[in-house]
Amino acid sequence: MKCPFCDAEMVHGYLNCGAAIWSDRKHKISLLPDGKEQYALQLGTPMLSPNHVESDCCPNCKRIIIDSSGYEGNIGVGQSE
Numbered sequence: 001m002k003c004p005f006c007d008a009e010m011v012h013g014y015l016n017c018g019a020a021i022w023s024d025r026k027h028k029i030s031l032l033p034d035g036k037e038q039y040a041l042q043l044g045t046p047m048l049s050p051n052h053v054e055s056d057c058c059p060n061c062k063r064i065i066i067d068s069s070g071y072e073g074n075i076g077v078g079q080s081e
């Protein structure tokens with residue numbers, strides 16, 4: 001896949017991580033959403049090996065692109081009316 005920012009060929013790989021959440025706010029303590037925020041990519045703590053989030057990294061501008069559609073989240077829900 002080509003980087004949408006600089007057009008370089010991106011490197012396919014995995015974000016290897018523990019618990020994580022992408023949210024429209026900063027979480028200081030808990031990684032659980034509070035029902036008012038928009039969030040995506042909610043990942044629980046893995047029991048054995050880390051979570052492996054398929055993604056692409058640009059070797060030129062270093063941006064990382066993640067398709068969060070297969071993960072727990074509420075972003076975009078109810079906004080299509």
Ligand SMILES: [Zn+2]
Binds near residue numbers: 003004005007058
């Ligand atoms: Zn790039």
